[in-house]
Amino acid sequence: MSRLTVPKTYKLYVGGAFPRSESGRTYEVTTPKGGFLANAAQASRKDARDAVVAARSAVSGWAGATAYNRGQVLYRIAELLEGRRAQFADEIVQSEGVSASAAAAQVDASIDLWVWYAGWADKYAQVAGNANPVAGPYFNISVPEPTGVVAIIAPQQATGASLLGLAAVVAPAILTGNTVVVVAHERAPLSAISLGEVLATSDVPGGVVNILTGSPAEIAPWLAAHADVNALDLAGAGDLEWVDLQIAAAETLTRVLQPQPGIPAPSLDRIGAFVEIKTVWHTKAMR
Amino acid sequence: MRFLEYAPAPESAAILNLKAEYGLFIDGEFVDGRGEVFDTISPATEKVIARIAQADERDVDRAVAAARRSYEKVWSRMSGSDRGKYLFRIARLVQERSRELAVAEALDNGKPIRETRDVDVPLVAAWFFYYAGWADKLEYAGLGPNPRSLGVAAQVIPWNFPLLMLAWKIAPALAAGNTVVIKPAETTSLTAMLFAEILQQAELPAGVVNIVTGPGSTGQALVTHDDVNKVAFTGSTGVGRMIARSVAGTNKKLTLELGGKAANIVFDDAPMDQAIEGIVNGIFFNQGHVCCAGSRLLVQENVHDEVIDRLKQRLSTLRMGDPLDKNTDIGAINSAAQLERIRTLSDVGEEEGAERWTADCVIPDKGFWFAPTIFTQVSPAHRIAREEIFGPVLSVITFRTPAEAIAKANNTPYGLSAGIWTEKGSRMLALADQLRAGVIWANTFNRFDPSSPFGGYKESGYGREGGRHGLAAYLASGGWDAAGGAAAGSRSASRAVTSGAKSGATKEQRKATKKAVAK
Numbered sequence: 132m133s134r135l136t137v138p139k140t141y142k143l144y145v146g147g148a149f150p151r152s153e154s155g156r157t158y159e160v161t162t163p164k165g166g167f168l169a170n171a172a173q174a175s176r177k178d179a180r181d182a183v184v185a186a187r188s189a190v191s192g193w194a195g196a197t198a199y200n201r202g203q204v205l206y207r208i209a210e211l212l213e214g215r216r217a218q219f220a221d222e223i224v225q226s227e228g229v230s231a232s233a234a235a236a237q238v239d240a241s242i243d244l245w246v247w248y249a250g251w252a253d254k255y256a257q258v259a260g261n262a263n264p265v266a267g268p269y270f271n272i273s274v275p276e277p278t279g280v281v282a283i284i285a286p287q288q289a290t291g292a293s294l295l296g297l298a299a300v301v302a303p304a305i306l307t308g309n310t311v312v313v314v315a316h317e318r319a320p321l322s323a324i325s326l327g328e329v330l331a332t333s334d335v336p337g338g339v340v341n342i343l344t345g346s347p348a349e350i351a352p353w354l355a356a357h358a359d360v361n362a363l364d365l366a367g368a369g370d371l372e373w374v375d376l377q378i379a380a381a382e383t384l385t386r387v388l389q390p391q392p393g394i395p396a397p398s399l400d401r402i403g404a405f406v407e408i409k410t411v412w413h414t415k416a417m418r
Numbered sequence: 419m420r421f422l423e424y425a426p427a428p429e430s431a432a433i434l435n436l437k438a439e440y441g442l443f444i445d446g447e448f449v450d451g452r453g454e455v456f457d458t459i460s461p462a463t464e465k466v467i468a469r470i471a472q473a474d475e476r477d478v479d480r481a482v483a484a485a486r487r488s489y490e491k492v493w494s495r496m497s498g499s500d501r502g503k504y505l506f507r508i509a510r511l512v513q514e515r516s517r518e519l520a521v522a523e524a525l526d527n528g529k530p531i532r533e534t535r536d537v538d539v540p541l542v543a544a545w546f547f548y549y550a551g552w553a554d555k556l557e558y559a560g561l562g563p564n565p566r567s568l569g570v571a572a573q574v575i576p577w578n579f580p581l582l583m584l585a586w587k588i589a590p591a592l593a594a595g596n597t598v599v600i601k602p603a604e605t606t607s608l609t610a611m612l613f614a615e616i617l618q619q620a621e622l623p624a625g626v627v628n629i630v631t632g633p634g635s636t637g638q639a640l641v642t643h644d645d646v647n648k649v650a651f652t653g654s655t656g657v658g659r660m661i662a663r664s665v666a667g668t669n670k671k672l673t674l675e676l677g678g679k680a681a682n683i684v685f686d687d688a689p690m691d692q693a694i695e696g697i698v699n700g701i702f703f704n705q706g707h708v709c710c711a712g713s714r715l716l717v718q719e720n721v722h723d724e725v726i727d728r729l730k731q732r733l734s735t736l737r738m739g740d741p742l743d744k745n746t747d748i749g750a751i752n753s754a755a756q757l758e759r760i761r762t763l764s765d766v767g768e769e770e771g772a773e774r775w776t777a778d779c780v781i782p783d784k785g786f787w788f789a790p791t792i793f794t795q796v797s798p799a800h801r802i803a804r805e806e807i808f809g810p811v812l813s814v815i816t817f818r819t820p821a822e823a824i825a826k827a828n829n830t831p832y833g834l835s836a837g838i839w840t841e842k843g844s845r846m847l848a849l850a851d852q853l854r855a856g857v858i859w860a861n862t863f864n865r866f867d868p869s870s871p872f873g874g875y876k877e878s879g880y881g882r883e884g885g886r887h888g889l890a891a892y893l894a895s896g897g898w899d900a901a902g903g904a905a906a907g908s909r910s911a912s913r914a915v916t917s918g919a920k921s922g923a924t925k926e927q928r929k930a931t932k933k934a935v936a937k
Contacts, residue, residue, distance in 0.1 A: 258560065259560070261871070261885060261886055261887075263867065263869045263870045263871070263885055264869055265865070265867035265869055265870050266544065266867055267865065267867070269862065269865065271867070271869075271870050273870070273871050273885065273887065278875075361876070373667075374666050374667030377666035377667060378663045378666045378667075380662075380666075381659055381662035381663040381666060382659065383831070383876075383877060384655070384658065384659065384662060384674065384676070384876065384877045384878075384879060384880065386880055387666075389669075399895075400895055407856060407875045407880075408856065408871050408873070408882050408887050409850075409855070409856055409857075409858065409875075410856065410857050410858070410870055410871050410872065410885075411847075411850045411857075411858040411860065412857070412858065412859045412860060412862055412865050412870070413843075413846065413860040413861065413862075414692075414860065414861040414862050
């Protein structure tokens with residue numbers, strides 16, 4: 132006699148908590164063949180704004196943490212993912228309809244990607260910063276700092292992206308101290324919310340990563356035009372009216388990374404897209 | 419003769435050998451523009467200095483085509499060391515003709531010769547000298563083993579540091595292997611024309627640098643041109659916003675260096691003599707026409723009265739007048755329009771309840787002048803505390819604790835620069851961490867160096883000019899992202915995409931662009 136399973140309720144992940152959409156809306160998540168998987172929360176404009184508020188309030192703590200600390204926190208995510216490989220692979224098989232081995236490869240790639248970025252946390256400033264030999268008696272140094280709140284549209288392609296795509300955009304943004312609001316894969320959001328559970332039980336402070344499920348087309352314009360969003364990553368927005376999003380972002384000079392095909396490869400450029408270089412001059416004098 | 423009164427010591431304009439009229443500089447030649455020729459005047463006397471050609475859309479098109487040709491046929495194929503040698507030549511020619519350039523700049527811009535001679539022009543030479551050395555070392559710039567030039571750079575610069583901004587734009591662009599079409603500000607084209615002569619003396623290949631003069635519409639035609647790969651703009655946040663919209667949906671790389679409302683924070687333990695000089699230099703340097711000017715003085719409450727008294731005393735010794743006089747500290751406001759804006763905002767300051775003090779200066783009969791002005795009793799909500807005045811007007815705000823200073827300093831949509839005055843090093847560093855601005859000066863202000871990156875946070879724009887980071891603004895990284903070292907599994911699953919840049923804007927995107935620009 133088989134046991135009756137206990138299905139999970141998939142909600143948003145905002146400010147370290149798992150709220151339903153304030154709109155009360157849900158949408159049906161299915162297998163590629165149409166089988167019912169879950170009712171996911173369909174985030175609204177208000178949810179997006181709440182997420183930005185949560186992200187903003189988390190900036191000072193996260194950006195103020197030591198780089199060593201952030202690196203360990205990111206590595207901790209990889210550790211927890213490793214322990215839940217089976218669950219993630221299972222969700223990928225169900226929602227993407229891919230083979231078990233392809234799903235396992237995606238989970239492995241995601242874990243390795245977190246490890247790769249984790250290692251950058253306390254090195255990036257050394258590579259991206261500079262001591263500058265100015266012509267005068269000044270100590271002059273340039274360092275990268277997080278830009279603040281980054282809104283992200285996660286990669287949306289049919290296969291291979293539901294977990295890896297999310298990691299590929301979230302990890303490079305948060306490792307320098309940014310906080311993010313990320314709109315998950317619309318059709319296959321289960322891995323994203325399960326990742327939220329991992330984040331909630333890892334040492335990532337609440338509000339550093341906020342995950343919205345629902346329609347990127349509906350949510351993205353509110354995030355793009357939001358004055359308290361410092362940067363916009365359109366990685367997965369290729370099928371949206373993304374030029375309008377970039378135009379909206381220009382209103383407050385929001386930094387924009389344009390859509391790109393495929394899943395963003397691990398890269399320093401991606402880290403650098405969401406930092407500001409600060410240069411400090413200090414007078415040198417004996418007295 | 420009263421105390422502090424000096425006999426005039428004007429620098430002679432005889433060193434200049436100006437033409438009555440200057441054309442556009444396209445493909446190595448001076449050519450006529452299709453637009454209406456306009457006057458460039460001295461803001462100190464309102465006398466016409468020369469007539470300047472105006473480029474219309476077709477002229478811009480011709481300039482971009484020349485830049486494209488020379489990029490493809492000459493500049494992108496030339497060795498880095500040869501590109502560097504041209505830049506070294508330019509640096510030397512600027513040094514050789516520095517007196518002439520300094521005089522021309524003071525005449526055309528209205529800023530004092532003391533500044534053009536000691537700041538603007540030496541920095542211009544330094545900028546070319548610095549970037550010259552990068553031209554054959556791009557693989558060490560931190561962008562991977564094979565950084566690539568972008569192509570044709572469209573550059574639009576402001577009137578406050580005409581030749582210096584030109585150098586900030588052209589030197590890194592050329593070092594990185596790009597060609598350039600640059601548009602000087604409408605009121606300050608003169609030194610760009612002299613610079614064109616220098617390029618001819620340097621025998622820089624035709625088309626590598628093209629200069630189109632004219633008003634905002636010329637600049638708009640340039641930055642929205644379909645065949646440019648890079649847009650670099652220094653100017654107002656309003657125009658920067660428009661440009662950011664106009665490049666949306668294209669693969670043009672964009673850097674924007676926009677407005678500011680910098681806080682200059684003075685603690686009670688500051689080295690007071692230096693601080694007073696620093697405050698003066700922070701806001702009255704270049705008549706306050708400085709995007710990174712320390713226009714908000716945040717002074718600790720217990721030293722407020724002392725600082726203000728000493729400031730007033732110091733300002734009373736500044737000499738305003740003939741920009742060409744070597745004794746002049748404060749020159750002319752660059753244009754009638756800018757003077758009007760400064761007057762308007764200053765009047766608003768009084769209307770909103772701030773207390774105005776103006777240095778007792780003799781205002782010349784002709785030209786555009788505004789005496790150094792301090793507003794006290796300013797609230798952070800006042801317009802003079804929020805809006806960029808871009809003139810010799812200082813708004814004074816008090817604070818009690820470092821936390822309050824940080825909160826007030828960051829309470830602005832801008833984030834270009836900030837100053838900190840304290841003898842306590844640990845507090846200086848902690849404060850520097852907390853200030854959201856791209857350049858922080860501690861116990862100094864308004865220092866610039868080609869090796870030092872400059873640029874803003876938030877609505878002060880993005881991208882950096884100067885240093886390695888300024889070079890990166892003109893390069894695409896090449897080589898390492900895909901091979902970045904992530905574990906093999908990640909590489910196969912992520913179907914590594916080396917570059918997100920799309921091959922070009924689609925027709926729809928261009929339409930969207932036009933729409934955006936029209937807004």
